[in-house]
Amino acid sequence: METTDLVLTILHHLLAFSLAGIIAAEFVLIRNELTPATLRRLMRVDRHYGMLAMLIIIIGVGRVFYGLKGWEFYVYNWVFWVKMAIFTTVGLLSIIPTIRFIAWNRQAGMDNAFRVPVQELASVRRYVWLEALLFLAIPAFAAAMARGYGI
Numbered sequence: 545m546e547t548t549d550l551v552l553t554i555l556h557h558l559l560a561f562s563l564a565g566i567i568a569a570e571f572v573l574i575r576n577e578l579t580p581a582t583l584r585r586l587m588r589v590d591r592h593y594g595m596l597a598m599l600i601i602i603i604g605v606g607r608v609f610y611g612l613k614g615w616e617f618y619v620y621n622w623v624f625w626v627k628m629a630i631f632t633t634v635g636l637l638s639i640i641p642t643i644r645f646i647a648w649n650r651q652a653g654m655d656n657a658f659r660v661p662v663q664e665l666a667s668v669r670r671y672v673w674l675e676a677l678l679f680l681a682i683p684a685f686a687a688a689m690a691r692g693y694g695i
């Protein structure tokens with residue numbers, strides 16, 4: 545049904561932009577030295593990541609089954625599966641930063657003099673940078689798949 549497709553499309557785009565916003569916010573927040581206040585902000589931002597990722601999966605799967613083109617259009621399309629693989633990789637890459645943010649916050653809460661170890665911060669920066677880079681590829685594959693590439 546056209547209205548269902550429209551609503552799912554609108555939600556899909558809003559969620560995709562929100563997720564991009566979360567990754568961008570983390571990218572900016574970890575650029576400088578992390579104060580306890582920045583650490584708390586990072587935690588708050590990061591908490592929304594999992595929630596938005598879950599929602600985008602639900603709405604995305606909804607588009608596959610209730611979208612105008614029908615599920616056969618996607619499941620036999622390799623560009624669709626590349627898009628899924630990139631999305632999954634971005635999700636897996638986000639696990640390490642999340643674990644670090646939680647650990648750093650806990651340590652900062654117990655010890656006022658706690659400073660984030662330079663090497664750990666450098667490694668988290670690399671993860672977030674890679675996440676952001678891969679995330680940029682998702683809309684490119686989405687656009688190609690929507691136009692029938694990969695069938």
Ligand code: HEM
Pocket residue numbers: 556560563600601602603604605607608611613618631679682683686687688689690691
């Ligand atoms: C499990 C996750 C996801 C699923 C199952 C999914 C599925 C879909 C489906 C079925 C379409 C419709 C394509 C068409 O019109 O034929 C679509 C479009 C789109 N998706 Fe996703 N998606 C997912 C995640 C994402 C993410 C994380 C982004 C982030 C950028 C994204 C960006 C887009 C864009 C920009 C379009 C519109 C493409 C166009 O019409 O040019 N999707 N997606």
